[in-house]
Structure formats: structure tokens, C-alpha cells
Amino acid sequence: MLDILERVDPHSDRIDLLIELVDCLRPRRHQRGHAHAAVRTLTQLLRGNPAQAWALRSYLVTLLEKRRHTSLYSDIGILSNDGFFTELKRRVAWRLLPPALDDLYLSDALDQVLFAEEDHQWIRSVPDADWLALFDVVAGAPPPVDAAPDRARLVTTMGMLDAIRTLSCRVCALGLEPRLVHSYSEIEDFDSPFLMQNIEVNHYLDEYGRFLEGSIARPDDPRHLLVMLDQCENVVAKIRRNSLSFGTSVALTYVLVAITQSIGRLRKLLFLVDSSEGAEEQPAALPAAPEDQTGRRVSDSRALATVPPHAGAPPAPSARRAAALELAQELIEAHNTKYQVRGLVRDTIQLLARNVTENASRTGEHYIAESRAQLRGMFKAAAGAGFIVGFMAMFKILLSYLRAAPLVEAFLFSMNYSLGFMLVHMLRWTIATKQPAMTAQRIAAGLHSPDGRSIDFDSMAALVNKVFRTQIVAVLGNVIVAFPTALVIAIAYQQLMGHHLVTPDKALHLLHDIDPIHSPALFYAAIAGVWLFVAGLISGYYDNKALYTRMGQRVRQLRWLGTLLGVARRDRLSRYVENNLGGLMGNFFFGILLGTTGTVGYLLGLPLDIRHVTFSTANFATALVALDYRMSWQMAANAAAGVALIGAVNLLVSFNLALWVALRARNIRFTRSVMLLRALGRRFLHAPLDFFIGPRDADAIDVPFSSRGNK
Incomplete structure (x- = not known):
């Protein structure tokens, strides 16, 4: 390190020596404390040799003068204007x-200097006080007598001012995007804050330029500009809230994230360049921790760098130094991760997932019974689905006899x-295993507090209890009806055709498929989950799509459909499509996933298949008839246990995955189970019977289940 300092040329703009110096600070493997010790050592060396400190300062200033700063402040860590998929393709390339x-x-x-992806980690691991001490030694080095100003x-200030202008233009362009105006049409009723902030920025920069020229003593504070930025953020927040009711898209979500990032960077740069009266004289009060673009609270240590002071409370010099250091660390981290695909996908999809799961949450309310009357309604809906599944199981067996490719x-x-499945949905019946993916979203929506401290656990337990007993009743409705339906179909087929629906060998194969011990039935059940x-x-995605694209209104605009069906029927169809597109498409794709898994496994030579509790029940009944009821109690018990375990795995896997995604989409980390x-x-313990069958109808809001809708 000392050798490098002795070789520093204060008038050189070659970056080689800086690369070597940073490499001395960079820790090697298994040397966690190396960076901390190296920074302190460098500080001591420069403090003991002011001439070398000045040479290093002059060398760094030369490097800064020879290079353009704007793109560093305006581009690094901020999404481009090209859109999600273009940015994704660029990062992959x-x-x-x-x-x-x-x-x-x-x-x-x-x-060139910080080329390793983990550089930002060791830079942040060094205490801020040590970095500031190093900067103070370099900045405070006494110049030689003949040194130039x-x-x-x-x-640095000029680079930041240029970046402020660039970012302001970018915010203005993004704020006038048609998809954003489409989602918040009220913005056309008044002057757009995105346009007005650009006007304020240009005014502020023009005045700042006169200040740098010496024409005025000090520029005005950016009070009006900060108000415009506040209004821009309010519009973004309103669009995000509206998206829960009117849907969203990847493109709109990308624009909102880009605007939020650009405004955040604008605030930080304005904070650092502010030279208005009192900006370096009055102490700044620590502002409340703000939220980032995903709704999380940043730590208090970053609050100064995130939220600039308002007029009347300008930053103290120490606050500005802390903000500058925080911005530098942020830029380094963003630079190290700028080629990462995972970060782009995570930040963009997180907001989109929140809206998709929010739609699923509202759907999940229809799958939760409040009273015994609603439980009876759920049982009837599940029984109807069990009846349909009995016929679906028969059709699958008959289709297998075709021996098609x-x-x-x-x-x-x-x-x-x-x-x-689509027929079941249109008849407003329900497949029990479809519920967990919806009810999990509803449970996640009930966990309001990110830290889990303000959760009403009694209310939460009541909701989980309702979900549990509703799910049990739904499974029983499916299974209790699917078994006799398949049994009657197998008997009727034998009477009509003169032979069984399946051969005894096929019947034994069906029983082996649901054997929980001697076959991979539970693994296949997990795949089905x-x-x-x-x-x-998928259901949440298409529910969101139906809202965002105004699917119902588009259907109502089809004149030929009105001529074909009549205006009244067309309007009813448009409302049905808007309210049920998610359910229909979810069931459609679910059927494709179930139907192709086994074939894909066969073609790839992989052990892939599915086991579904209701179909397994129907196959059990079909095998029982095919064996002429000659089945030992051990075989029957094994099959019954297989059906029960397959159902449990179906429910647990789908529920846990849905709950995990819903919690992640809401940034909830629930640790108080x-x-x-x-x-x-x-x-x-208080009411064991009510725990399983629900309260009496008089003790609950008795809303018939069918009247609540069953998406």
C-alpha cells in the first residue's frame, strides 16, 4: 500500500494505480476483517504523510475532471425507459x-475499479466512521504553495446538476406514458405534476447556474420542486391503490418502479447540492423512515440519504456527509448488481404479484364458510363437483382404451x-383441492403487520378455523359423492356392456397407483399440489387481466354479439366474463397441467405423474366393482389410507406454496406461529363441536353460501 502511494502521480488520469489501491483494500477469502483494518491503515499512512495525501487528492480530482459524471448518478440503480422485457433481454446479454x-x-x-460483484458487501462492512475519517484526511490535506485551485x-456538483436535469426529464416522460394516464385518467383534469416538476427543475437549475457564475449570492431552496415531487409520488401511490381494483400489468408496474426510483434519486441529489440560505447552518431533524418502492421501511440510518429536508430544516454538514456516503454505497451496490437478472425480476414482479394475489384473496373469501348454513352450502357445492368427477374418471379410462399416440x-x-373443471365452475360447484390456493391468499391478507406484533391472533385463529372446517367439509363432499357415483357408473357399465369398465389387472393397477407405501403416490400428489x-x-392473473383490460366493457362493445344473442344476453355474458375469466382460465390450464404431466414424464424418462384425491376416490370405487367386491380388508384399508394421504398432500402443498407467495408479495415475515x-x-377447548362444524346459524351472519358467489 505504501509503495502504491509513493507512485501516485497527482497529474495523471490513468486509473491503474487506483485499481491497485482498491485491490489492497479488497479482502481475500476468509478475511472478513481485512477491509476494515486496511481502510484504517490507509488512513494512518495518509495522516502521517500529508504530501502523499495531497498527491492522492490531486490524482482523484484529475480522474474526476477527465470523466463525465451524469450517467453514474442518473442511470446506475434506476430502470431504463425501454420496458421490462427489453431490459431483461439486455441484462441477459x-x-x-x-x-x-x-x-x-x-x-x-x-x-474497472470495483469489478467484483461482492465489492459492495465489503465496502458496506467497513463502518461509516472509518470511511468518513479517510475522506477527511484526503480532503483536508494541505496543498503545496504552488498548487492550482x-x-x-x-x-462533482456539475455532474449532479446534469443528472438532476436528466432524471427530471425522465420522470416527466414516464409520467405522461399512455398506460399510466389510462390507469389514472383524473391526471388529465389538472396540470400534471410530472410536467410541472420538470418546469421547476429547469427554473432551479437556471438559478443555480447563476449562483455558480457569481451573479447571485445564493439560490433559493428547492421548496416548490419538492412539493411537485411529493405530488408525483402521490399520483404513483393512487395508481398502485387503484390497481388493486382495476388490475395492473408488467409494463405499468415497470413504469411505476422506474418513476419511484428516479424520484428517489432526484431527492438525494437535491439534498446534496442544496446551497440555499441556512442549508449548512441549521441542524436537520431526523425524518421518519420512508418506504421504498416495494413498501418496506428503510432503516433510520438511511433516512437522511433518502428524504431531503423540507424548507426551514436544511441539512447539517454531518447529515450531508452521511448522505453522500450512503449515495456512494448505493451506487456501488447498484453498479455491482446491474447485470443481475434476479433483482430486476424480483423488484418488478413483487408489485405485480401483490395485485395478482390480492385478486385471489378476494376470490378466497367465497371459499370460507362462516356458519353451519354456509357449510351445508359448501357441502352441496362439493357434492356436485364429486358427481362430475365420477364421470370424468370414467371418460379418462375410456380415452386410455383408444391407445392413441x-x-x-x-x-x-x-x-x-x-x-x-370448467363445467364444475360454471355450475358454481367446487373442487376441494382448488380452495387452498385461494384461501391462503385470504389468510395472508389478514396478516396486516410486517413484524407480526399488531396481529389480532384471536381473529386470525377464527379465520384459520373457518378455512380448516370449510376445507374438511369440501373434501368430504367431493369424496362422499365421487365414490358412489363412480361405483354406480361401473355397475351400470357392466350391466349395459356385459363386462367391467376395467379388467382385474387394470383394477389392481388402479389400486397400486394410490398405494401410499409401495408406490410414489404421495410424490405424485405433491406434483398435483x-x-x-x-x-x-393463473386465476389471479386472469382476474387481474380482466379488470385491467376492461374485458366486460370490450365484450359489451361487440355489436355482432348483440345481434346474435340480444343486448340483454350480451350484457349478462360480459358481466360473467369479467367476473369469471380467472376461474375459467385457471380451471382450463389446471386441466392441461394434469393431463400432460404423465406424458411429459414418459417422453423424458422421468418419474412424473399426478394423483388427485377425488379422482383417486373414483378409481378406488371402479376397482372395487371390477374385482367383484373381492377385496381384503387390508387392501381396502390401504386404498382408503392412500386416498386420505393423497388428499392431505394435495392440500398442504398447494396451501403452503400459495401462503408463501402471498406473504412474500406483501413483504410479511410471519414468525409467531x-x-x-x-x-x-x-x-x-372452548367449543370443540363448533371448531369442526361451525357455530349455530343464529350465532353467525347467516348468508347463504350460494348467494355469496363461488368463483
């Missing part, structure tokens, strides 16, 4: 082959599943 570097730009110089602050057979199986979870997301279990235990 850059991940494989990074772009060429140009010594003309400071951002490219940063790429130092331009470091002016060069694998892909043709997969198509036939998929259509059998899809059309059957994953597809149930995916179907729930013991409190919830205790509350459930109290409810069970």
Missing part, C-alpha cells in the same frame, strides 16, 4: 458478454380435465 468500457465516463471507471467540489392422448386427457398452486396464480397455534387451541 450483458451477463454473457458485458459491454465495452469507455474511459470517457465515470461509471465505466467504476466498472481545487475543482473537486465544482466538478402419446401427445394425442395427452391432449385428450387434458381436454377431459379442463372441460370437466404444485399444479393446484399454479392454477390459483406459536401464538396462532395457542389461539387455535383455545378455540378448540
